[in-house]
Amino acid sequence: MLLVVVGCGSSNPAGGGDDAGDDAMGDGMSSCAAGQWCTEVSPVANTLLHAVSAVNPGDVFAVGDTGTILRRANNTWTAMQSGTTENLRGVWALDGSEAWAVGEAGTILRYDGASWAPVGGAGTLDLFAVWGTSASDVYVSGAGTVLHWNGSMFSTMPIAGDPFAISGLGANDVWVTGENSRVAHYDGTWTTGINPGAGNTYFGVLAMAANDVWVSTFTPGKETLRFDGSTWTPHPAAGTAFLGLHGITPSDIWAAGGSKVGHWDGSTWTTDSPGGPAAQFWGVSGAGSFVWIVGSDSLILHRN
Numbered sequence: 001m002l003l004v005v006v007g008c009g010s011s012n013p014a015g016g017g018d019d020a021g022d023d024a025m026g027d028g029m030s031s032c033a034a035g036q037w038c039t040e041v042s043p044v045a046n047t048l049l050h051a052v053s054a055v056n057p058g059d060v061f062a063v064g065d066t067g068t069i070l071r072r073a074n075n076t077w078t079a080m081q082s083g084t085t086e087n088l089r090g091v092w093a094l095d096g097s098e099a100w101a102v103g104e105a106g107t108i109l110r111y112d113g114a115s116w117a118p119v120g121g122a123g124t125l126d127l128f129a130v131w132g133t134s135a136s137d138v139y140v141s142g143a144g145t146v147l148h149w150n151g152s153m154f155s156t157m158p159i160a161g162d163p164f165a166i167s168g169l170g171a172n173d174v175w176v177t178g179e180n181s182r183v184a185h186y187d188g189t190w191t192t193g194i195n196p197g198a199g200n201t202y203f204g205v206l207a208m209a210a211n212d213v214w215v216s217t218f219t220p221g222k223e224t225l226r227f228d229g230s231t232w233t234p235h236p237a238a239g240t241a242f243l244g245l246h247g248i249t250p251s252d253i254w255a256a257g258g259s260k261v262g263h264w265d266g267s268t269w270t271t272d273s274p275g276g277p278a279a280q281f282w283g284v285s286g287a288g289s290f291v292w293i294v295g296s297d298s299l300i301l302h303r304n
Contacts, residue, residue, distance in 0.1 A: 034304050037261070037274035042298035043079045044068055049294035051129075051244075051283040053093045057290040062283070062300065063088035063101045069109075069116065072292075077300065082109060082116050090129040090140075090166075098135050102127035108140065121154035122147060128178070131166040139166050141176055146184070157190055161200070167207040167245075177202040177215055196232035198222040206245035206253070216242040216255065224255070224269065237262055237269040244284040246291060256281035256293045261301075275299055 032038035042049075049064035060072040067084040069091075070077050082088070088103035097113025106122035108130075125142040132138035136151030141163035147154045161181030168174035174186040179201045183194040196202065198219040206214040211229030216237075223237035242255035242262055251266030259279045260271045275281065280296035293301040 032302055032304060037293075037301045037303045039275075040072075040077060040292075040300040040302050042300050043070065043077055044298050047298045048087075048280075048296050049282065049298060049300065050087075050089050051091045052285045052292050052294045052300075053091045053099070054285045054287040054290065054292060055093045055095055055099075056287045059093075059096050060285070060287075060292055061091050061093045061099055061101075062292075062294050063091040063103070064294070064298075067103075069101060080116065083118065084109065089127060092130045092132060092138070094132065094135065100130045100132070100138055100140075102130045102140050102142075106142075119149075121149075126162075128162065128164045129166045131168055131174075133168070133171050137171050139168070139174055139176075141166050141178065146176055146190075159184055159192060164203060165205045165244075167205045167213075169207050169210065173207065173210065175205045175207050175213055177205045183215060196225040196227065197234070198225060203241060203243050203257070204245040204255070206247050208247045208250055208253075212250055214245055214247075214253070216245060216257070224264075235264070235269060238271050240269075240271050243282055244293075246284045246286050248286065248289065248291075254284055254286065254291050254293075256284040256295070261293060274301060 047064050047068050049062050052062040054060045062070045065087045067082040069080040069082045086104045086107040088101050091101045093099035099111040101109040104126045106124045108119040109116045110119050127142040129141045138149035140147040143162050146157045146159050161179050163176045163178035163181050166176050172188045176184045182200055184192040196215055198217045202215040202217050204216040213227040216224050218241040221236050222234035224235045225232045240260040242257040245255050247253045253264035255262035259273045259277050262269050262271045281293050282295050284293045291303045
């Protein structure tokens with residue numbers, strides 16, 4: 001396995017919870033000057049953080065190796081009891097009392113506002129990403145398959161390759177992509193093998209609208225491609241292979257991969273290395289104008 005990512009949608013489909021971070025604008029985040037990246041203190045050391053999901057500006061979840069689950073509330077990250085030592089690869093939070101995490105060896109965990117508990121149904125498949133629209137509509141991607149949770153059980157849809165990333169706009173508008181899997185789209189039925197024009201492997205996917213979908217790849221000159229409802233158009237990103245994508249507006253998109261953070265301003269990508277040349281970024285998410293990026297060595301970056 002080469003890479004694992006989480007797909008970040010343009011927004012939380014059901015809106016943010018209100019239990020952790022109602023004072024989001026006054027919880028101390030103003031100490032990070034607007035327009036700058038700040039490093040936040042992680043409660044765990046030397047851990048690869050793979051994915052992050054923001055409920056609202058004051059409530060953020062992150063997951064990583066050896067069963068690591070972190071939560072940001074009241075301007076502080078704390079470690080949560082996951083009940084597993086498996087490496088976790090994806091996280092999605094609907095609100096403060098409904099969150100999911102997935103990882104290696106078929107690991108699926110669900111948070112009910114009090115504790116994390118395992119959910120069966122994936123066997124021993126390695127799982128990479130999770131996304132949903134409600135507590136009874138959750139998608140999980142894993143080795144050669146996409147699983148769908150209907151509130152009581154999982155059904156499966158075979159997908160070629162290893163689908164790393166999921167993003168969507170609603171229950172009947174879901175996009176999946178990954179290694180040797182091209183792109184798949186669900187609109188009530190699955191269409192698989194969609195080729196945006198840069199080979200078979202795409203790392204991240206971001207659905208902003210039915211006529212505005214992004215994927216990322218390592219192909220030079222086609223590091224990102226944008227779908228307008230009929231055609232995929234490449235948008236170069238200076239050789240950066242982004243692993244995660246997060247959209248605020250169609251002209252305000254953030255991406256992360258390797259030591260680079262990318263920003264789309266509506267016409268071009270610019271890249272920077274706010275964590276230094278040794279940083280390795282894996283996941284990106286946000287709420288409103290707030291953005292978080294996670295990566296190697298327990299690195300957490302925040303920007304407003």
